[in-house]
Amino acid sequence: RLDADVEPNDDGVRRRSQDDVRFIDVPDPDVEDLELNLRLFGVQLLKARFYIELMREASGDERTRLLNKARQTLQAIHGRSGGLHQRLALATLASVYFHERDYANALETYRQYLKSHPDADWAWVAALRIGQCHVELNDLPAAANAFRAAAETYRSVPVAAVLGNTYASDTAEALGRVDDALRGAKQALEAWDNDYGQWYDIRAIQARRETDAP
16 A cells, blocks of 8 residues: 655656555455455565665665565565465565575575475576575585486476586586586587577576675
């Protein structure tokens, strides 16, 4: 529920500041009006995404506060809703952790997502992210296993098969497993589908680190 009256900016676009927005609390899952309940969870997702959007321009304590609000809102939706809203909340929460380089929490959340929604359209991305989290946590054997599992489980998705085998090959090479590296590279080439273009990539924008170059 948006309460404030907002005047257009000079460019004619209506915008709201954080203080202009008022949201209904997380709804009771026992509410008899299911349609109303679903709408309220939709509002909660909008609220979380609003906080995430504001984070892009914030810094310091304000950014931390917005991050916590987004996380708490998504956790509440996941814990009290079901179906589409629950799935979207969990996926968004995992993405927030990954963006923030909180790889331990991202790993557990992606695992939870994959366990709960293995057949979702974008489950293969979660499977690959699990491997990437293992890499960032310096567990290369687990990363190699996760990438191979993603490539095999979602082999019907060319992008998943190519990237999963490519990442598995790179990880095997880093571990000195030459035969596994070669096998993964060959499987990636076999899975390649020109319909998806010349480049396959699922790199995500992530929060800057103090050591990052300007």
